[in-house]
Amino acid sequence: MAGHAPRGCELECSWQQTYRALIEAAYAEPTLRRLYPFTSHWALRFSTTTRPNLTVVGLCLTAGSDGTYGVGRGFVTPDLGLFAMADEAVAAAVYRLPSSLGPVTLGG
Template structure:
Protein backbone atom coordinates (compact mmCIF):
# COMPACT_ATOMS: atom_id res chain seq x y z
CA UNK A 1 0.00 0.00 0.00
CA UNK A 2 1.22 3.50 -0.85
CA UNK A 3 0.02 6.91 0.28
CA UNK A 4 -2.55 8.78 -1.85
CA UNK A 5 -0.72 10.79 -4.47
CA UNK A 6 2.08 8.27 -4.75
CA UNK A 7 5.73 8.74 -3.82
CA UNK A 8 5.74 12.35 -5.04
CA UNK A 9 3.39 13.30 -2.19
CA UNK A 10 5.69 11.88 0.48
CA UNK A 11 9.02 12.56 -1.19
CA UNK A 12 8.66 15.56 -3.51
CA UNK A 13 12.40 16.30 -3.51
CA UNK A 14 13.18 12.70 -4.47
CA UNK A 15 10.60 12.75 -7.26
CA UNK A 16 12.03 16.06 -8.49
CA UNK A 17 15.52 14.55 -8.78
CA UNK A 18 14.25 11.33 -10.36
CA UNK A 19 15.83 8.94 -7.86
CA UNK A 20 16.69 8.54 -4.21
CA UNK A 21 20.38 8.43 -5.08
CA UNK A 22 20.22 11.77 -6.87
CA UNK A 23 18.16 13.36 -4.08
CA UNK A 24 20.64 12.06 -1.50
CA UNK A 25 23.55 13.61 -3.38
CA UNK A 26 21.73 16.92 -3.64
CA UNK A 27 20.89 16.91 0.07
CA UNK A 28 24.51 16.10 0.94
CA UNK A 29 25.66 19.29 -0.79
CA UNK A 30 28.98 17.86 -1.87
CA UNK A 31 29.58 15.54 1.09
CA UNK A 32 28.95 12.50 -1.11
CA UNK A 33 31.10 13.64 -4.01
CA UNK A 34 33.21 10.73 -5.17
CA UNK A 35 31.12 8.22 -3.22
CA UNK A 36 29.34 5.51 -5.28
CA UNK A 37 25.60 5.92 -4.68
CA UNK A 38 23.13 3.86 -6.70
CA UNK A 39 19.35 3.53 -6.87
CA UNK A 40 17.21 0.48 -7.52
CA UNK A 41 16.39 0.10 -11.21
CA UNK A 42 12.88 -1.11 -10.48
CA UNK A 43 12.03 1.41 -7.74
CA UNK A 44 14.53 4.29 -7.94
CA UNK A 45 12.44 6.56 -5.70
CA UNK A 46 12.32 4.05 -2.85
CA UNK A 47 15.70 2.32 -2.68
CA UNK A 48 19.36 3.32 -2.79
CA UNK A 49 22.73 1.95 -1.70
CA UNK A 50 25.94 3.69 -0.67
CA UNK A 51 29.28 1.92 -1.10
CA UNK A 52 31.89 1.60 1.62
CA UNK A 53 35.67 1.60 1.72
CA UNK A 54 35.78 -1.28 4.23
CA UNK A 55 35.88 -4.82 2.78
CA UNK A 56 34.02 -6.32 5.75
CA UNK A 57 30.99 -4.04 5.19
CA UNK A 58 28.25 -4.34 2.60
CA UNK A 59 26.95 -1.14 0.96
CA UNK A 60 24.57 0.78 3.21
CA UNK A 61 20.99 0.07 2.11
CA UNK A 62 18.49 2.94 2.24
CA UNK A 63 14.76 2.30 1.86
CA UNK A 64 11.82 4.70 1.86
CA UNK A 65 8.57 3.86 3.64
CA UNK A 66 5.44 3.82 1.51
CA UNK A 67 2.77 5.02 3.96
CA UNK A 68 4.59 7.84 5.75
CA UNK A 69 7.65 9.98 5.12
CA UNK A 70 10.53 8.01 6.59
CA UNK A 71 13.79 6.46 5.47
CA UNK A 72 15.30 3.33 6.96
CA UNK A 73 18.98 2.39 6.75
CA UNK A 74 20.58 -1.00 7.21
CA UNK A 75 24.30 -1.69 7.33
CA UNK A 76 25.43 -5.32 7.31
CA UNK A 77 28.68 -7.26 7.38
CA UNK A 78 29.84 -9.17 4.31
CA UNK A 79 30.38 -12.58 5.92
CA UNK A 80 27.21 -13.21 7.93
CA UNK A 81 25.00 -10.58 6.21
CA UNK A 82 23.72 -9.49 9.62
CA UNK A 83 22.90 -5.87 10.49
CA UNK A 84 25.40 -4.01 12.63
CA UNK A 85 23.66 -0.65 12.13
CA UNK A 86 19.98 0.25 11.61
CA UNK A 87 17.64 3.18 12.07
CA UNK A 88 14.85 5.33 10.70
CA UNK A 89 14.47 9.09 10.20
CA UNK A 90 12.36 11.59 8.27
CA UNK A 91 15.39 13.80 7.61
CA UNK A 92 17.26 13.04 4.40
CA UNK A 93 20.20 15.15 5.59
CA UNK A 94 20.69 12.74 8.49
CA UNK A 95 20.68 9.83 6.05
CA UNK A 96 23.38 11.56 4.03
CA UNK A 97 25.48 12.07 7.17
CA UNK A 98 25.22 8.40 8.13
CA UNK A 99 25.95 7.32 4.55
CA UNK A 100 29.14 9.38 4.36
CA UNK A 101 30.38 8.04 7.69
CA UNK A 102 29.57 4.44 6.71
CA UNK A 103 31.42 4.89 3.42
CA UNK A 104 34.47 6.41 5.11
CA UNK A 105 34.82 3.56 7.59
CA UNK A 106 33.84 5.45 10.73
CA UNK A 107 33.21 3.26 13.76
CA UNK A 108 29.63 2.33 14.58
CA UNK A 109 29.77 4.53 17.66
CA UNK A 110 31.03 7.49 15.63
CA UNK A 111 28.31 7.01 13.01
CA UNK A 112 25.71 7.05 15.77
CA UNK A 113 27.28 10.20 17.26
CA UNK A 114 27.14 11.96 13.89
CA UNK A 115 23.65 10.70 13.00
CA UNK A 116 21.83 9.67 16.22
CA UNK A 117 19.04 7.85 14.38
CA UNK A 118 21.61 5.30 13.15
CA UNK A 119 21.75 2.79 15.99
CA UNK A 120 24.29 -0.01 16.42
CA UNK A 121 22.43 -3.31 16.78
CA UNK A 122 24.74 -4.61 19.49
CA UNK A 123 26.82 -6.63 17.08
CA UNK A 124 30.37 -5.40 16.78
CA UNK A 125 32.44 -5.70 13.65
CA UNK A 126 34.92 -8.59 13.43
CA UNK A 127 37.05 -7.98 10.32
CA UNK A 128 39.32 -10.96 11.01
CA UNK A 129 36.31 -13.32 11.37
CA UNK A 130 37.46 -14.72 14.70
CA UNK A 131 34.63 -17.18 15.54
CA UNK A 132 34.95 -16.53 19.27
CA UNK A 133 34.49 -12.79 18.72
CA UNK A 134 31.62 -13.41 16.31
CA UNK A 135 29.98 -15.49 19.04
CA UNK A 136 30.47 -12.72 21.60
CA UNK A 137 29.04 -10.23 19.11
CA UNK A 138 25.91 -12.31 18.56
CA UNK A 139 25.32 -12.69 22.30
CA UNK A 140 25.65 -8.93 22.71
CA UNK A 141 23.12 -8.35 19.93
CA UNK A 142 20.63 -10.79 21.49
CA UNK A 143 20.95 -9.14 24.89
CA UNK A 144 20.51 -5.66 23.45
CA UNK A 145 17.50 -6.75 21.41
CA UNK A 146 15.90 -8.41 24.44
CA UNK A 147 16.44 -5.30 26.55
CA UNK A 148 14.50 -3.17 24.06
CA UNK A 149 11.46 -5.43 23.57
CA UNK A 150 8.10 -4.20 24.81
CA UNK A 151 5.89 -7.25 24.20
CA UNK A 152 3.97 -8.72 27.16
CA UNK A 153 6.26 -11.76 27.12
CA UNK A 154 9.42 -9.63 26.92
CA UNK A 155 10.37 -9.86 30.65
CA UNK A 156 10.38 -13.66 30.51
CA UNK A 157 12.36 -13.62 27.27
CA UNK A 158 14.93 -11.24 28.76
CA UNK A 159 15.22 -13.51 31.76
CA UNK A 160 15.85 -16.50 29.49
CA UNK A 161 18.52 -14.73 27.44
CA UNK A 162 20.20 -13.49 30.61
CA UNK A 163 20.19 -16.90 32.29
CA UNK A 164 21.59 -18.60 29.18
CA UNK A 165 24.32 -16.00 28.83
CA UNK A 166 25.29 -16.44 32.48
CA UNK A 167 25.93 -20.14 31.89
CA UNK A 168 29.51 -20.62 30.55
CA UNK A 169 28.67 -23.82 28.65
CA UNK A 170 25.98 -22.02 26.65
CA UNK A 171 27.79 -18.70 26.38
CA UNK A 172 30.62 -20.53 24.58
CA UNK A 173 28.17 -21.60 21.83
CA UNK A 174 26.96 -19.40 19.00
CA UNK A 175 23.37 -18.32 19.78
CA UNK A 176 20.55 -17.79 17.32
CA UNK A 177 16.77 -17.52 17.53
CA UNK A 178 13.88 -18.92 15.54
CA UNK A 179 10.42 -17.58 16.34
CA UNK A 180 11.90 -16.20 19.59
CA UNK A 181 13.15 -19.63 20.64
CA UNK A 182 16.80 -19.68 21.67
CA UNK A 183 19.04 -22.22 19.96
CA UNK A 184 22.77 -22.91 19.81
CA UNK A 185 25.36 -23.79 17.20
CA UNK A 186 28.97 -24.96 17.15
CA UNK A 187 29.58 -22.85 14.02
CA UNK A 188 28.82 -19.23 13.20
CA UNK A 189 26.56 -18.11 10.41
CA UNK A 190 26.24 -18.52 7.50
CA UNK A 191 26.60 -22.30 7.98
CA UNK A 192 25.18 -23.08 11.41
CA UNK A 193 25.71 -26.48 13.05
CA UNK A 194 22.87 -26.83 15.53
CA UNK A 195 23.78 -28.44 18.83
CA UNK A 196 21.92 -29.00 22.06
CA UNK A 197 18.37 -28.27 23.19
CA UNK A 198 16.10 -25.37 22.35
CA UNK A 199 14.73 -22.97 24.97
CA UNK A 200 11.65 -20.76 24.90
CA UNK A 201 9.80 -18.43 27.24
CA UNK A 202 6.02 -18.53 27.10
CA UNK A 203 3.65 -15.67 27.77
CA UNK A 204 2.36 -17.64 30.74
CA UNK A 205 5.75 -17.36 32.42
CA UNK A 206 6.64 -21.00 31.80
CA UNK A 207 10.02 -21.86 30.28
CA UNK A 208 10.24 -24.85 27.96
CA UNK A 209 13.18 -27.00 26.92
CA UNK A 210 12.97 -29.17 23.83
CA UNK A 211 15.25 -31.67 22.17
CA UNK A 212 14.63 -30.03 18.80
CA UNK A 213 12.37 -27.16 17.80
CA UNK A 214 10.62 -26.26 21.04
CA UNK A 215 8.15 -28.91 22.14
CA UNK A 216 8.76 -28.94 25.87
CA UNK A 217 9.64 -32.61 25.68
CA UNK A 218 12.64 -32.06 27.98
CA UNK A 219 10.66 -30.17 30.56
CA UNK A 220 8.65 -27.08 31.51
CA UNK A 221 9.98 -24.88 34.31
CA UNK A 222 8.91 -21.96 36.45
CA UNK A 223 12.25 -20.15 36.16
CA UNK A 224 14.72 -19.45 33.39
CA UNK A 225 17.58 -20.71 35.55
CA UNK A 226 15.94 -24.14 35.90
CA UNK A 227 15.34 -24.35 32.16
CA UNK A 228 18.94 -23.41 31.41
CA UNK A 229 20.21 -26.03 33.84
CA UNK A 230 18.18 -28.70 32.04
CA UNK A 231 19.49 -27.54 28.67
CA UNK A 232 23.09 -27.74 29.90
CA UNK A 233 22.48 -31.25 31.19
CA UNK A 234 21.42 -32.31 27.70
CA UNK A 235 24.35 -30.79 25.78
CA UNK A 236 26.26 -33.36 23.73
CA UNK A 237 29.72 -34.12 25.14
CA UNK A 238 32.90 -32.78 23.55
CA UNK A 239 31.39 -29.92 21.58
CA UNK A 240 34.67 -28.03 21.41
CA UNK A 241 35.15 -24.37 20.50
CA UNK A 242 32.93 -22.61 17.96
CA UNK A 243 34.28 -22.67 14.41
CA UNK A 244 33.73 -20.36 11.46
CA UNK A 245 30.56 -21.36 9.64
CA UNK A 246 31.55 -21.47 6.01
CA UNK A 247 34.45 -20.23 3.90
CA UNK A 248 34.92 -16.46 3.62
CA UNK A 249 35.75 -16.93 -0.06
CA UNK A 250 32.48 -18.79 -0.63
CA UNK A 251 30.47 -15.75 0.47
CA UNK A 252 31.93 -13.47 -2.18
CA UNK A 253 30.05 -12.94 -5.45
Protein backbone atom coordinates in the same frame (compact mmCIF):
# COMPACT_ATOMS: atom_id res chain seq x y z
CA MET B 1 27.92 -16.58 24.40
CA ALA B 2 30.06 -15.28 21.61
CA GLY B 3 29.10 -11.66 20.96
CA HIS B 4 26.19 -10.01 22.70
CA ALA B 5 22.62 -10.95 23.51
CA PRO B 6 20.32 -11.78 20.59
CA ARG B 7 18.27 -8.78 19.50
CA GLY B 8 14.96 -10.53 20.17
CA CYS B 9 15.07 -9.37 23.78
CA GLU B 10 14.73 -5.78 22.54
CA LEU B 11 11.35 -6.33 20.83
CA GLU B 12 8.07 -5.39 22.49
CA CYS B 13 5.88 -8.39 23.37
CA SER B 14 3.79 -9.63 26.27
CA TRP B 15 6.52 -12.02 27.41
CA GLN B 16 9.46 -9.65 26.91
CA GLN B 17 10.64 -9.85 30.54
CA THR B 18 10.40 -13.65 30.54
CA TYR B 19 12.33 -13.86 27.27
CA ARG B 20 15.01 -11.48 28.53
CA ALA B 21 15.38 -13.52 31.74
CA LEU B 22 15.95 -16.63 29.62
CA ILE B 23 18.65 -14.93 27.55
CA GLU B 24 20.36 -13.59 30.65
CA ALA B 25 20.26 -17.00 32.37
CA ALA B 26 21.77 -18.63 29.28
CA TYR B 27 24.50 -15.99 29.12
CA ALA B 28 25.34 -16.63 32.79
CA GLU B 29 26.04 -20.29 32.01
CA PRO B 30 29.73 -20.74 30.96
CA THR B 31 28.96 -23.81 28.83
CA LEU B 32 26.45 -21.88 26.72
CA ARG B 33 28.62 -18.78 26.59
CA ARG B 34 31.18 -20.80 24.60
CA LEU B 35 28.57 -21.40 21.87
CA TYR B 36 27.06 -19.15 19.19
CA PRO B 37 23.54 -18.11 20.26
CA PHE B 38 20.77 -17.42 17.80
CA THR B 39 17.04 -16.90 17.96
CA SER B 40 14.28 -17.97 15.66
CA HIS B 41 10.53 -17.78 16.24
CA TRP B 42 11.11 -16.67 19.85
CA ALA B 43 13.27 -19.70 20.59
CA LEU B 44 16.85 -19.55 21.84
CA ARG B 45 19.22 -22.06 20.25
CA PHE B 46 22.96 -22.60 20.00
CA SER B 47 25.51 -23.57 17.38
CA THR B 48 29.18 -24.52 17.25
CA THR B 49 29.56 -22.48 14.05
CA THR B 50 28.61 -18.95 13.09
CA ARG B 51 26.28 -17.98 10.29
CA PRO B 52 25.62 -18.64 7.49
CA ASN B 53 26.12 -22.39 8.03
CA LEU B 54 25.00 -23.07 11.59
CA THR B 55 25.78 -26.38 13.26
CA VAL B 56 22.96 -26.52 15.78
CA VAL B 57 23.65 -28.32 19.07
CA GLY B 58 21.68 -28.96 22.15
CA LEU B 59 18.14 -28.04 22.73
CA CYS B 60 15.61 -25.36 22.07
CA LEU B 61 14.84 -22.98 24.95
CA THR B 62 11.61 -20.99 24.99
CA ALA B 63 9.93 -18.40 27.19
CA GLY B 64 6.16 -18.53 27.49
CA SER B 65 3.70 -15.69 27.91
CA ASP B 66 2.57 -17.44 31.11
CA GLY B 67 6.01 -16.95 32.68
CA THR B 68 7.23 -20.51 32.15
CA TYR B 69 10.39 -21.66 30.38
CA GLY B 70 10.45 -24.64 28.06
CA VAL B 71 13.18 -27.05 27.02
CA GLY B 72 12.70 -29.26 24.01
CA ARG B 73 14.49 -31.47 21.54
CA GLY B 74 12.45 -30.19 18.64
CA PHE B 75 11.83 -26.72 17.40
CA VAL B 76 9.72 -24.81 19.93
CA THR B 77 8.25 -27.96 21.51
CA PRO B 78 8.96 -28.15 25.27
CA ASP B 79 8.88 -31.96 25.34
CA LEU B 80 11.63 -32.11 27.98
CA GLY B 81 9.83 -29.93 30.45
CA LEU B 82 8.43 -26.62 31.55
CA PHE B 83 10.15 -24.72 34.34
CA ALA B 84 9.15 -21.85 36.61
CA MET B 85 12.62 -20.28 36.56
CA ALA B 86 14.88 -19.45 33.62
CA ASP B 87 17.98 -20.85 35.33
CA GLU B 88 16.19 -24.19 35.86
CA ALA B 89 15.46 -24.45 32.14
CA VAL B 90 19.05 -23.52 31.27
CA ALA B 91 20.41 -26.12 33.72
CA ALA B 92 18.17 -28.80 32.18
CA ALA B 93 19.42 -27.91 28.70
CA VAL B 94 23.09 -27.86 29.72
CA TYR B 95 22.70 -31.25 31.41
CA ARG B 96 21.64 -32.73 28.06
CA LEU B 97 24.40 -31.15 25.95
CA PRO B 98 27.13 -33.35 24.44
CA SER B 99 30.27 -33.19 26.59
CA SER B 100 32.66 -32.82 23.64
CA LEU B 101 31.60 -29.42 22.33
CA GLY B 102 34.51 -27.38 21.03
CA PRO B 103 34.86 -23.66 20.57
CA VAL B 104 32.82 -21.78 17.97
CA THR B 105 34.25 -21.79 14.45
CA LEU B 106 33.33 -19.83 11.33
CA GLY B 107 30.34 -21.23 9.47
CA GLY B 108 31.41 -19.81 6.12
